[in-house]
Amino acid sequence: MTNILDEIVAHKRAEIEAARRRRPESQLETLVAQAPPVRDFVQSLASAEHIGLIAEVKRASPSAGTIRDDFHPVDVARTYERHGASCISVLTDERYFQGQLDDLTAVRSAVSIPVMRKDFILEHYQVLEARAAGADCVLLIAECLDVERLGELYASIRQLGMQALIEIYDSENLQHVLKLHPSLLGINNRNLKTFVTDLEHTIRLRPRVPDSVLLVSESGIRTPADVGRLRAAGVQAILVGESLMRAADIGAAVDALLTPATAAEES
Numbered sequence: 001m002t003n004i005l006d007e008i009v010a011h012k013r014a015e016i017e018a019a020r021r022r023r024p025e026s027q028l029e030t031l032v033a034q035a036p037p038v039r040d041f042v043q044s045l046a047s048a049e050h051i052g053l054i055a056e057v058k059r060a061s062p063s064a065g066t067i068r069d070d071f072h073p074v075d076v077a078r079t080y081e082r083h084g085a086s087c088i089s090v091l092t093d094e095r096y097f098q099g100q101l102d103d104l105t106a107v108r109s110a111v112s113i114p115v116m117r118k119d120f121i122l123e124h125y126q127v128l129e130a131r132a133a134g135a136d137c138v139l140l141i142a143e144c145l146d147v148e149r150l151g152e153l154y155a156s157i158r159q160l161g162m163q164a165l166i167e168i169y170d171s172e173n174l175q176h177v178l179k180l181h182p183s184l185l186g187i188n189n190r191n192l193k194t195f196v197t198d199l200e201h202t203i204r205l206r207p208r209v210p211d212s213v214l215l216v217s218e219s220g221i222r223t224p225a226d227v228g229r230l231r232a233a234g235v236q237a238i239l240v241g242e243s244l245m246r247a248a249d250i251g252a253a254v255d256a257l258l259t260p261a262t263a264a265e266e267s
Contacts, residue, residue, distance in 0.1 A: 003193040004062055008096055009144055012120045015095070025125060031132035038161045039114040041137035042183050044086045045237045046214055051227060053258060054116065054165075054216065055085035056241030057107060060098040063195040067245045071098075076250060077107040077115075083254035087137070089116045089239060101133045108134035116165060120144055127156045137163045137184075142173040143192055154180050165216060169201070174208055185209060186239065190219035199226055203233045227257060 045052030057080075059071040077088050090107050091099035101117075108115045116137035117130040122144060130138045138157050142150060150166070157164045166177050167186035177185060187202040187209075197220035209215050217230050218239040230238060240257065247253035 004195060005143060005192040008062070008093075008120055009122065011095055012093075012122055016123050016125055019129070020125060025128060028125070028128040028132050032128055032160065035131050036108070036134055038163075039112075039136040041087055041114040041116060041163045041165075042214055044114050045184075045216070048086045048237070050258065051231055051235075052086040052214075052216075052237030053084065053254070054087045054089050054237065054239040055080035055244060055254065056089040056091065056118070056239060057103065058089075058091045058097060058099070058241040058245055060096075061242065062096045063190075064242060066098070067242055073103040074106050074110045076245070077111050079251045080244075080254060081111045081113050083251045084258055085113065085254060086237070087114045087116060089118045089139070089241070091241075092117055092119045092133075101129060104130075104135060105133045108136075121153060122149075124153065124156050127153060127160065127162075131160045131162060135162060137165055139186075140164050140166045141188075141192070142166060142168045142177055143170060147176045150176065151180060154182070167218065171205060171208075174205065178210070178213070182213060184216065185213045186216040186218050188218045189221075199229070202230060202235060206233050206235060221257075224257060224259075 057073045057076050059068055060066045080088055090104040091097040092101050092104055094100055104117055114136040117135040118139045121138060121140055140153055154164050165184050165186050166182050167188050168174055168177055169188045169191055187205055189199050189201045190197045199220045202217040214236050216237040216239055217235045221238050221240045222243040244250055244253050
């Protein structure tokens, strides 16, 4: 039976080929040379006073459908920055998340903090797209890639001066990822095959992640209590999208998510 991730990846491959026909790699390489200097994504997270927040600009998802109708990516990103986000993630998948690369370009021009392209990255072509659009970091999902391709894409990202957030869900992928000596690792609490979420997934895997790797917990983080549990387990950063995008007051939602984590640690 085909699962959601298989369906997304199959469509993405066709999408990449169509993009290549519209705009060859040679054109992207020219744009890459004109892209703005890369901002340090990892350092921005590491220097957060309490916990690093990657705040996500996301209109929709396969599991939730449309999350926010009044979707203005630049306004959302500026609000995130004003309220203390360390970095911003921009969904650029069009079919399943209603995003686009132009959203990333617009956000990157509007804020001073680092910006990540979040998509299903399968080919070097997409890495070039990301840098040409101004990305400072690119998400790599281990479950979408074999070990060899993961290493190749990680090297491509680094060669272009960007950083990579390598994300895993399946615990058996952890050893393969750690062989790349990444500075940044994401653990997705959502099983991308079923879209079931379990916050304890990060906490269970945390002891297996070296202290030299900055650990990001992703998905299912909704409350200050969630943040407190992750901080207590030694998680240094979080990626949050849906709960912030659903908030009537996005800035207040960011404040509520970050500030009480301090109180919990000091109590």
